[in-house]
Structures are given as C-alpha cells and as structure tokens.
Amino acid sequence: MGHTATAQAGSGGLTATEHRLANGLRVVLSEDHLTPVAAVCLWYDVGSRHEVEGRTGLAHLFEHLMFQGSAQVPGNGHFELVQGAGGSLNGTTSFERTNYFETMPAHQLELALWLEADRMGSLLSALDDESMENQRDVVKNERRQRYDNVPYGTAFEKLTALAYPEGHPYHHTPIGSMADLDAATLEDARNFFRTYYAPNNAVLSVVGDIDPERTLAWIEKYFGSIPMHDGKQPPRDGTLPETIGEQLREVVEEDVPARALMAAYRLPHDGTREADAADLALTVLGGGESSRLHNRLVRRDRTAVAAGFGLLRLAGAPSLGWLDVKTSAGVEVPDIEAAVDEELARFAAEGPTAEEMERAQAQLEREWLDRLGTVAGRADELCRYAVLFGDPQLALTAVRRVLDVTAEEVQAVAKARLRPDNRAVLVYEPVAAAEAEDNDDAEGTDQ
Amino acid sequence: MSDAAVTMDLHPQPQPGEARPWAFPAPERGTLGNGLTVLRCHRPGQQVVAVEIFLDAPLDAEPEGLDGVATIMARALHEGTDKHSAEEFAAELERCGATLDSHADHPGVRISLEVPVSRLPKALGLLAEALRAPLFADSEVERLVRNRLDEIPHETANPARRAAKELSRQLFPASSRMSRPRQGTEETVEGIDSAAVRAFYEAHVRPATATAVVVGDLEGVDLDAVLADTLGAWTGDSAESRPMPPITADDTGRVVIVDRPGAVQTQLLIGRIGPDRHDRVWPAQVLGTYCLGGTLTSRLDRVLREEKGYTYGVRAFGQVLRSDAPASPGGAAGASMLAISGSVDTPHTGPALDDLFKVLRTLAAEGLTDAERDVAVQNLVGVAPLKYETAASVAGTLADQVEQGLPDDYQAQLYARLAGTGTVEATAAVVSAFPVDRLVTVLVGDASEIEEPVRALGIGEVTVVTG
Numbered sequence: 001m002g003h004t005a006t007a008q009a010g011s012g013g014l015t016a017t018e019h020r021l022a023n024g025l026r027v028v029l030s031e032d033h034l035t036p037v038a039a040v041c042l043w044y045d046v047g048s049r050h051e052v053e054g055r056t057g058l059a060h061l062f063e064h065l066m067f068q069g070s071a072q073v074p075g076n077g078h079f080e081l082v083q084g085a086g087g088s089l090n091g092t093t094s095f096e097r098t099n100y101f102e103t104m105p106a107h108q109l110e111l112a113l114w115l116e117a118d119r120m121g122s123l124l125s126a127l128d129d130e131s132m133e134n135q136r137d138v139v140k141n142e143r144r145q146r147y148d149n150v151p152y153g154t155a156f157e158k159l160t161a162l163a164y165p166e167g168h169p170y171h172h173t174p175i176g177s178m179a180d181l182d183a184a185t186l187e188d189a190r191n192f193f194r195t196y197y198a199p200n201n202a203v204l205s206v207v208g209d210i211d212p213e214r215t216l217a218w219i220e221k222y223f224g225s226i227p228m229h230d231g232k233q234p235p236r237d238g239t240l241p242e243t244i245g246e247q248l249r250e251v252v253e254e255d256v257p258a259r260a261l262m263a264a265y266r267l268p269h270d271g272t273r274e275a276d277a278a279d280l281a282l283t284v285l286g287g288g289e290s291s292r293l294h295n296r297l298v299r300r301d302r303t304a305v306a307a308g309f310g311l312l313r314l315a316g317a318p319s320l321g322w323l324d325v326k327t328s329a330g331v332e333v334p335d336i337e338a339a340v341d342e343e344l345a346r347f348a349a350e351g352p353t354a355e356e357m358e359r360a361q362a363q364l365e366r367e368w369l370d371r372l373g374t375v376a377g378r379a380d381e382l383c384r385y386a387v388l389f390g391d392p393q394l395a396l397t398a399v400r401r402v403l404d405v406t407a408e409e410v411q412a413v414a415k416a417r418l419r420p421d422n423r424a425v426l427v428y429e430p431v432a433a434a435e436a437e438d439n440d441d442a443e444g445t446d447q
Numbered sequence: 448m449s450d451a452a453v454t455m456d457l458h459p460q461p462q463p464g465e466a467r468p469w470a471f472p473a474p475e476r477g478t479l480g481n482g483l484t485v486l487r488c489h490r491p492g493q494q495v496v497a498v499e500i501f502l503d504a505p506l507d508a509e510p511e512g513l514d515g516v517a518t519i520m521a522r523a524l525h526e527g528t529d530k531h532s533a534e535e536f537a538a539e540l541e542r543c544g545a546t547l548d549s550h551a552d553h554p555g556v557r558i559s560l561e562v563p564v565s566r567l568p569k570a571l572g573l574l575a576e577a578l579r580a581p582l583f584a585d586s587e588v589e590r591l592v593r594n595r596l597d598e599i600p601h602e603t604a605n606p607a608r609r610a611a612k613e614l615s616r617q618l619f620p621a622s623s624r625m626s627r628p629r630q631g632t633e634e635t636v637e638g639i640d641s642a643a644v645r646a647f648y649e650a651h652v653r654p655a656t657a658t659a660v661v662v663g664d665l666e667g668v669d670l671d672a673v674l675a676d677t678l679g680a681w682t683g684d685s686a687e688s689r690p691m692p693p694i695t696a697d698d699t700g701r702v703v704i705v706d707r708p709g710a711v712q713t714q715l716l717i718g719r720i721g722p723d724r725h726d727r728v729w730p731a732q733v734l735g736t737y738c739l740g741g742t743l744t745s746r747l748d749r750v751l752r753e754e755k756g757y758t759y760g761v762r763a764f765g766q767v768l769r770s771d772a773p774a775s776p777g778g779a780a781g782a783s784m785l786a787i788s789g790s791v792d793t794p795h796t797g798p799a800l801d802d803l804f805k806v807l808r809t810l811a812a813e814g815l816t817d818a819e820r821d822v823a824v825q826n827l828v829g830v831a832p833l834k835y836e837t838a839a840s841v842a843g844t845l846a847d848q849v850e851q852g853l854p855d856d857y858q859a860q861l862y863a864r865l866a867g868t869g870t871v872e873a874t875a876a877v878v879s880a881f882p883v884d885r886l887v888t889v890l891v892g893d894a895s896e897i898e899e900p901v902r903a904l905g906i907g908e909v910t911v912v913t914g
Contacts (some may be wrong), residue, residue: 008685035831036467062907071453076753079744085463085824086829102835107464114461137756141712145759145790149712151604209467218461225456255709257600288546290537299534302590305597328597355542362544366563369495374836443714 015185024200057176071122351411453869483653496663515631653683735877759790797900
C-alpha cells in the first residue's frame with residue numbers, strides 16, 4: 001500500500017484489476033501484502049427492493065439459507081470450515097444488495113472461493129424444509145431482538161415507510177414483516193435463488209495477500225462452470241421527485257424512556273456529486289461533537305441528551321438524511337423542532353464556514369481511511385462501486401471526490417433539500433407499557 | 448434433500464497452502480521524563496494511528512456516595528482546557544479528522560484517540576492538553592451531570608443493559624463497588640459537582656501512574672520529538688498505586704426475573720465470576736468457552752439456534768473485570784465475569800433455558816471432543832492476523848495488558864499456549880467455569896408468561912423484581 005499522509009486524498013496507492021468470466025461473473029482483485037490475510041467478498045445484485053408485496057423479508061431470509069449447506073457442504077459446514085481455517089465470515093442484506101464475505105488467513109483463500117462457488121452453483125440441491133422452518137424462526141427472533149424488543153427499535157422501519165410511498169420498492173426495510181416471514185414458502189426461496197443467484201448477477205472481489213494470476217485461475221476453476229441465466233427482472237423504478245413537497249408526520253405512543261424527534265429528509269441519489277455535498281452538510285449540522293445541532297441542543301440549550309444526523313446512501317432511490325434527537329427530561333418536542341428548523345434555515349442561508357468545511361472533510365476522510373484500511377473493508381467497497389455504479393475503481397477515488405466539493409455546493413443542497421416540506425417526521429411520546437399495548441391492539445399493529 | 452440437479456462441475460475441497468508466519472506485534476516500552484510509560488508499535492500501512500491512554504483511577508477510588516465521578520471526570524477532561532473552550536476543543540479535534548472517546552471502568556480510565564498519521568502531532572497536543580490542564584468549569588460539569596442523568600433511563604430501558612446491572616447487583620456484596628452501576632445511579636450522579644471532579648482528578652491523574660500506547664504507521668514520524676512536545680509536557684507528582692481489593696461474589700444458583708410486561712423476548716444473562724488472565728487456566732478456559740458458546744456452530748447455538756430456532760444467537764464469554772499481577776505467588780488475584788447471554792422468544796423461554804442447562808450438563812458429563820477442540824484452536828489462533836489488522840485493535844489489546852498488569856508479550860504467548868492446550872484441560876476449565884448449580888440467571892422479560900415455566904425447571908430459587 002505504502003501511501004503517505006498527503007496521498008490520502010488520492011487512491012492511497014491502492015490499485016484494483018477487473019476481469020469477467022464467460023458466464024458473466026465480474027471479478028475485482030487488489031493486492032496488498034502487508035498482512036498475510038485475504039478478503040473474499042461477493043455482492044449479489046439483489047436486495048429488499050426486489051421483493052414483491054406479501055413477501056417482504058425474503059431476500060434476508062434467503063441470505064440465512066445460504067449458510068445451510070450446498071451440494072458438497074453439509075449443514076453448517078460453511079461456517080465450520082471457514083472458522084476452522086481461522087477465518088471470519090458473514091452475510092448482510094440491505095435495500096440494494098446482498099453481500100457475503102470471508103476474511104481468511106492468506107493460505108486458506110482457495111477454501112473460501114470453493115465454498116462461495118459451491119453455494120452459488122448448487123444451493124438448491126441441499127435446501128430443504130427443515131432449514132427453511134428453522135431459519136424462519138431464527139430470523140423472526142432476529143427481528144424481535146434488533147427491532148421489536150428495544151426502545152425506538154422500529155423507528156427506522158416507520159420512517160422508511162413514511163419517506164417512501166406505499167408501493168415504492170424502498171417502502172419496507174430488509175427485515176420484513178412477521179406476517180410475510182410466516183408466509184414465505186420453500187418454493188418462494190427456490191424461485192428467489194433461481195431468479196437472482198446467478199454469476200452474471202454478482203461481483204466477486206478478492207483483496208489482500210494474493211497472487212492475482214493464481215487467484216484468477218482458482219476463480220475460473222470453481223465458478224467458471226456455473227451457468228449464467230437471465231431470469232431477473234429489473235427492480236421497480238425507485239425514482240421520486242426531488243422533494244416530498246409536504247411534511248409527513250407520525251406520532252408514536254410507546255413505552256420509550258424519553259421523547260424523541262426523528263426525521264428523514266429526501267436527498268440526492270448516491271453516486272452523485274450532490275450526495276457527497278449532502279454528506280458534508282449533514283456532517284457539519286449533525287456529525288460528531290462540534291456539529292451545529294450538538295452545539296445548539298446538547299451544549300447550549302441543553303434540551304437534548306443526543307442529537308445528530310446520519311446519511312443512508314442509496315443508488316436506486318433518493319438517499320435519506322436521518323435526524324435523531326432524544327430529549328432531556330421535561331423538554332417538549334416542539335421546542336426541539338423549532339431549534340432544529342432554525343439551525344437548518346440558518347445553514348441554508350449562510351452555508352458552511354471554511355472551518356466547518358475543513359472539519360467535515362477531515363472527518364469523512366478519516367472514515368474512508370478506516371474503511372479502506374482493512375482488506376475486508378476494501379473488498380466490500382470495490383464490490384459496492386462495481387455493483388451499484390459499474391466501476392470498482394470509483395472506490396479508490398471516493399475520498400478525493402468528497403474533498404473536491406465546495407462550500408457553495410454544500411449550501412445549495414442544504415437549501416434545496418433540508419427543508420420542513422421535504423421530510424417525514426416521527427415523534428415519540430412515552431406512555432406506560434400497558435397503555436402502549438392497548439394502542440397497538442387498537443391499530444391492529446403486527447406484534 | 449431435494450433432487451435439484453447440479454449443473455456445475457464439482458471439485459473436491461481444496462487443501463490449504465503454506466501459512467505465512469504472523470506474530471502478535473511486540474511493542475517497544477519506554478518512560479518519558481515525567482514518568483509516563485509509553486508503548487509504541489509500528490504497523491506498516493495503518494494510516495489511522497491509534498493512541499490509548501490508561502489512567503490508574505479505578506472506580507473503587509470514587510468517594511463514598513459519588514459513584515459516577517470517574518465517568519464525569521473522564522468526559523470532562525476534553526470539555527474545556529487552559530487553551531480551548533469545550534466547543535473549540537471539539538472543533539480542533541475534528542479538524543484533525545480525529546475521534547476521541549473516554550470512559551471509566553473498574554480498573555481505571557481509558558481514553559482512545561484515532562487520527563490520520565499526518566495530523567498525529569496536533570491531535571496528541573490536544574490530548575496532552577486535556578490530561579494536563581482540564582478546566583472542569585462549573586457549567587460544563589453541571590451539563591455533563593445532567594446529560595448523564597438523562598442517559599440512565601435509556602440504559603434501564605435496554606434489556607441487555609438492564610440484565611447486566613441486575614447481575615452485578617446479585618453477584619457482588621453491596622459494599623463492593625462492583626455491585627453498583629459503573630457510571631453511577633440517579634442518586635449518586637446528582638451529587639457530583641466540579642469540585643468533586645477536580646478532587647478526583649488531583650488524587651488519581653498523573654503521568655507517573657499513566658500509560659500511553661501508540662500504534663500505527665509511524666515511519667516518517669519523529670515520535671520522540673512529538674511526545675516530548677505533547678504528553679511529555681504533562682507534569683505531576685509520583686504516587687503509589689492503590690492495592691486492588693479482593694473480589695468476592697455469591698454465585699448460589701438462583702433465578703431473578705426483571706419483569707417487563709408485554710416483552711416479546713426474554714433477555715437472558717447467566718453468570719458468575721472466575722479467574723483472570725494471570726491464572727494458568729485462562730487459555731484452557733478461553734478454548735472451552737469458545738466450544739460452549741463462541742459462535743453459531745458452538746454447542747449452545749447448535750441447539751438453541753440451529754436446531755430449535757429459539758434465538759438469533761446465544762454467546763458464552765469471559766471478560767476480565769479487574770486484574771493485577773499478584774504481589775506474591777498465590778496472592779490476591781483479580782476476576783473475570785463468566786457469562787452466557789442472548790435473547791429468546793417469550794413463549795420458548797422455559798424450553799430454551801431447559802435446553803441451555805441440558806447442554807451444560809451434557810458437557811460436564813461427556814466432555815468436549817478432540818474435533819471440537821481442534822476447530823476451536825484453529826479458529827482462535829488462526830483469526831489473530833485478521834483480528835489485529837488495524838492499529839486500534841492492537842492498541843486496545845496492548846492497553847488491556849497494561850491495565851491488567853500483564854507482560855507486553857502476553858497476547859503473543861497466549862497463542863502458543865492455546866495451541867498447546869488439550870481437550871481434557873479445555874473440558875475441565877469450561878466445566879468448572881460454568882457449574883450448573885453455581886450460576887445466577889437473570890431474565891429480563893414478561894414475568895406473567897415466563898415465571899411458571901422457569902420455576903418448573905428447578906434451576907434455583909426464583910424471585911421477581913420490577914423492571
């Protein structure tokens with residue numbers, strides 16, 4: 001790697017090569033011999049946005065099934081073999097993709113490739129009802145643990161449902177609903193695999209202490225005979241008008257520890273210069289402990305226990321700027337909301353100061369250095385840019401693009417997008433547990 | 448099995464190549480003129496440098512009734528100095544692209560700084576300022592106290608946090624600091640002011656009893672010069688380090704249900720205390736605990752998750768609470784928390800606990816298999832180069848070693864000792880770590896649904912407390 005402090009703004013000396021097998025599998029390789037490890041990352045171009053009505057959560061449930069064995073790998077063999085080789089592994093599902101990854105000691109790289117190829121080519125020969133029923137229960141417990149049984153746990157799901165209209169491919173989140181998880185059948189899972197799990201719908205990246213020629217030969221050997229197929233339909237169109245045009249709002253009465261104001265602003269699609277400008281705007285306003293909202297609400301007004309902005313970058317639909325403020329004891333939401341609106345309006349009118357730009361760019365630069373600082377992080381980013389934007393090389397220059405953005409561009413995106421009529425708002429009002437349950441029953445909420 | 452035809456060419460499972468040697472990095476240890484211990488470690492390619500500071504300011508040094516003063520002090524260190532106001536300090540730090548976190552735990556206060564190497568000198572200057580000349584202004588401390596009070600209800604509402612708090616209360620005698628929340632309670636935090644924070648700082652923060660760990664790509668950095676200008680300028684007197692009080696716990700087998708009406712899951716935390724890393728049994732305990740509940744192919748998840756689907760995952764672990772090198776052989780030792788944690792759906796709480804205890808009984812009766820032991824060793828040793836790829840992970844482990852009075856080569860030696868640990872030793876260690884009749888079971892869940900089925904299991908007296 002050998003990049004110097006000043007080369008950070010560029011690709012940091014990192015390089016990547018691209019290849020394509022005859023069956024359409026795209027391959028990205030990047031050498032780095034500093035540590036004897038190699039990361040394998042496989043992105044399938046399928047996420048929750050491809051799911052159809054009544055089958056939300058299927059992409060994620062299917063991701064679990066990918067760890068339940070394939071033609072030559074019995075039961076939990078995928079986990080057992082990787083961990084037994086000193087590797088670590090997992091898979092995740094988002095709106096726009098499903099990824100699988102193994103980080104291996106370099107001398108065990110071939111095993112990871114063999115395992116990924118075996119399930120890409122032969123999963124259906126092992127997939128059965130027992131796995132399906134078991135993983136359905138596991139995923140329902142995942143949903144309970146991560147969302148249903150924690151305070152504010154379903155906020156993201158609620159905000160997403162508000163911010164993207166009914167019928168929009170991003171209206172529901174990847175975890176899916178309990179009812180749909182219950183309704184999914186083994187045949188649904190088989191069809192899902194036949195439709196989306198094809199070499200020509202995937203990108204494989206291998207990063208680290210590798211011999212590129214030998215790695216490519218292994219990839220050809222293990223993946224090369226998997227037939228391509230074109231069953232996939234493009235996802236439903238996710239484009240929306242640039243702004244919502246009105247303020248959407250929902251008040252949630254639940255057994256939560258404090259009032260909260262959350263909001264989702266509709267922002268530019270990922271991959272655009274405007275998305276980078278929005279990232280900087282949100283960082284100045286609500287990233288870290290020197291941001292405008294933190295200074296105003298937590299330090300000066302002392303009305304919030306925490307206040308910040310996050311950016312959910314999306315390529316196939318507008319991105320989301322996610323505001324999260326938890327109030328201090330006794331503070332009412334309208335007081336918070338007025339202060340937030342004032343800060344956003346001031347920012348839109350004045351734009352960032354030179355010092356704020358410097359701080360925000362330095363923060364985003366460090367985040368990029370962190371992400372590219374491990375072989376697994378680099379492998380994931382190469383796949384991301386290959387799948388979503390058609391060019392893995394963009395991963396290596398992403399930080400330069402963030403540093404190129406001007407204060408005027410940051411102001412422009414704030415002015416156009418960070419407005420009350422371009423957001424979905426979620427207000428939490430705490431009530432005792434028993435009361436909250438009654439409300440749920442009254443609304444017929446799925447518990 | 449379905450008969451879906453396989454249309455690809457199948458190849459036999461490949462064999463591994465030749466492993467490239469890797470060793471946990473050896474730090475270089477030194478002492479600055481002001482008595483500050485410095486560990487440094489060059490990691491080529493790691494452009495984000497990690498700095499860990501350990502301050503010998505343990506929680507049991509907090510004055511009676513002021514639980515949480517160490518936490519407030521740790522946070523207040525970087526909320527205003529002799530050169531920068533609180534807002535200016537945060538702004539300067541973020542201008543470096545740095546992150547700074549500080550927290551107080553039983554052994555002392557830890558501060559973690561991460562910053563791109565090009566801005567290390569400036570960030571270290573800010574860190575030194577926070578250590579050397581914190582303002583502890585009345586208004587900032589008051590703000591931090593109120594902020595902390597606002598955080599407490601959020602922690603209480605979180606099932607995992609609530610379970611941890613209850614387990615500590617159950618295990619340790621009321622006189623022990625360990626029985627009470629690390630960051631204080633509403634009653635104690637309320638009483639903290641800037642005078643108390645300053646007094647704690649003056650009594651326990653000084654370079655002579657502190658350690659700095661610096662890890663990253665340090666080529667081209669004159670670290671000695673940078674340190675001399677920054678952390679080297681911090682002054683203070685010398686002090687004896689406080690003796691660590693013995694740690695005792697009541698692990699009489701029993702069940703405590705923290706009632707959460709309507710909860711869709713039960714958070715479970717089953718624990719007791721056990722030996723620390725100075726004990727010879729540690730590597731065997733690590734190995735055995737991994738076999739019991741280290742991953743989803745370990746014994747617990749093989750049944751609870753992959754066979755029954757009761758949970759998203761249950762883990763067994765050992766975590767050092769506080770530890771120091773014994774003053775004499777067999778002298779006072781530290782302790783670790785040994786625990787099993789996870790959450791299970793409400794209707795299956797009884798059956799899940801029943802299965803969990805069955806797994807423990809079977810393990811005690813039949814022991815681990817050689818195959819389990821081998822896979823565990825291969826994983827624990829094999830993942831080391833992955834686990835320690837970043838500067839932050841190396842710095843964290845080196846600072847843990849300092850905090851626990853372990854030699855700088857402890858982690859490196861641990862891998863050799865793990866590889867030399869047999870199935871019989873690993874079995875003995877995990878069975879004595881998790882004896883079925885000496886475990887305190889905390890369940891955060893709906894008592895009206897789970898109390899009766901849990902009573903029926905006979906795993907100890909059951910009491911119900913309010914959420």
